[in-house]
Amino acid sequence: MATIEPYGTKSGKRYQVRYRKPDGKQTKKRGFRRKIDAEQFANTVEVKKLTGEYIAPSMGRMTVGELGPKWLARQVHIKPSWAERVDSIWRVHIEPHWGARQLASIERPEVKDWIAGIKRAPSTVADIHAVWSMILDEAVEEKRIPANPAAKMDLPRRQLVEHNYLTHDQVAALAAEAKHSEIVMLLAYSGIRWGEMAALRPRDVDLERRRIRIMRSASKVNARSVIGAPKTWEIRTVAVPGEVAKMLHSVVGAQPNANGLLWARPDGEPLRPPTTTHWFGGAVRRCIAASIPRDEDGEQSGSATFPRVTAHQLRHTAASLMIASGAHVKTVQRQLGHKTATMTLDNYGHLFEDDLDDVAERMGGGLRAAALRCAQNVPTPPKLRVVSA
Known part of the structure; x- marks a missing residue:
């Protein structure tokens, strides 16, 4: 359990909290003006240790400039063309702006402001954000920061490009x-x-x-x-x-x-x-x-x-x-090598629009046939016989 001890300074009495990190090593946090603040910190540390959320303050002191090259060196699984792109993004965009910053000091609002201020094409902004977020994911995995301040951000929408198709x-x-x-x-x-x-x-x-x-x-x-x-x-x-x-x-x-x-x-x-x-x-x-x-x-x-x-x-x-010849979207997907049919539809869904009239006509035919069957199955009401008085 954590212990709280007073100590003296030129400015007056202060409190420090001694506690053990999850690895068993002892450390301390000094500078609390009030004992209740020290107690709250001690309680928070114990809860985070139990839940696995504890982050040692010293871990967050690593700078982005120190973590970035280590992360780059680990990207042995990516394709050479993307590796070149990642290296360029690091050197041109991320390292000059964030390199000197300690990981624990990075706040989400300033990351949002930085992303919003990048005057590049939406696809380039998305690539920059992806690389930056992956570096910060690494910091989370190494328990240097509790959460990724760049995760799940709204990015500029990619503009639809009008394709030219040949006959x-x-x-x-x-x-x-x-x-x-x-x-x-x-x-x-x-x-x-x-x-x-x-x-x-x-x-x-x-x-x-x-x-x-x-x-x-x-x-x-x-x-x-x-x-x-x-x-x-x-x-x-x-x-x-x-x-x-x-x-x-x-x-x-x-x-x-x-x-x-x-x-x-x-x-x-x-x-x-x-x-x-x-x-x-x-x-x-x-x-x-x-x-x-x-x-x-x-x-x-x-x-x-x-x-x-x-x-x-x-x-x-x-x-x-292919679409004009009547190919199914799954066939087009396989031929083009798209990961999902959704990707195929996102790119070429507008080329399937001519099918809408055919679909509506077939559905209308089914509706008319159902209405005819219903009409044939309605029983005929019996005729009334008039009896004279």
Whole structure:
């Protein structure tokens, strides 16, 4: 049990509380002006020790600058691309602002103010908050602070981005203009990500069954390409149309090594995502120019009808073409590699809106049939017989 002892100072009588920490080591808390304050502190310590909520004051004196590097060193389980992002967030945003602060001194209101003051895109703010919250979660687990002051905060809403979707004809036009027409068709009709395409090997492609096994993904980390697990860490199989499988025959046949890359840069590295000077961007610009209406004199007489798309928007195109073909949301989810069908609906739910009329019509048909059955089952009232007096 804790003991309370008086002691003298130049300013007068004070009280100190001697108690044992959960590890059995003795410590003390000094500076109480009143004995009742010391007693309340002693009682609180004993209750927290019993409930497992006790936090040693010395543990909270560690600074964020001391804990942060230790936490970063433990993130051996995350993908290299995200590890680079986390390291950047720590160096640019968290360490300069919070590095000198003791963990126990951080209050929730000031964390809210800091988050609200970050003038970045909502997705960037969400990433910064996620990293900061994970560091503070570590402090809670190590019993340096009783609770995470950054937990469950309201963050800026991510703005909905309007996707550009290509039609079948537009995909064919883009493929005809592209250096690698087979890549355009593969992305637009399978929905796989650029990094997943760039990491494909002959062993991953089953042309007879028209299936592709997504086992890896290439990503750019600093100035180099790194091949690792897919984005969701889950291996999946996607289907491709027979026409796309035929286009891949020559590509697969040209790679004698089953473990070699189907497509590679001259230095042997995986293809990197398109830049403004990439062959993909050039093909898009030519399609846009060709879609501009012109009069008899060859002068432009309207706006381009071909949308400005990125390589990633071919993934959105694949989703729209699948949905237009009548694919179920779970099928689209599996093909795209989304973790849940909810994620698929969040991104492409508006493309299913045409089904509402069909649903309403089918439900109306059921309603009319039920009403007809009810009418047929109503008994006919007996006729009244009039008896003359």
